[in-house]
Amino acid sequence: MVHLVTERAAFVYVLRCGDGSLYTGWTYDVEKRLAAHSAGRGARYTRSRLPVELAARWELEDASAAMREEARFKALSREDKLAALRT
Secondary structure: OOOOOOOOOEEEEEEEEOOOOEEEEEEOOHHHHHHHHHOOOOOHHHHOOOOEEEEEEEEEOOHHHHHHHHHHHHOOOHHHHHHHHHO
16 A cells, blocks of 8 residues: 655744734644734744734645745845735
């Protein structure tokens, strides 16, 4: 019997923090990750900047693609990030 390994979709997400800053991450489950951030169990960065709200999410084919897109987005200037969120 042959088992095919298929990657599952992953997401890059952007949160708008209570202080107006942006946080970018990747996950397989955006709603679960947002709940963790909102409850103060997410990243250390967001714990001190509550509340957080989901500003955007993009679905990608797998975790590897999501990590590349997360890195690409994080490298953008704040102005470019805000422009991407408007489109």
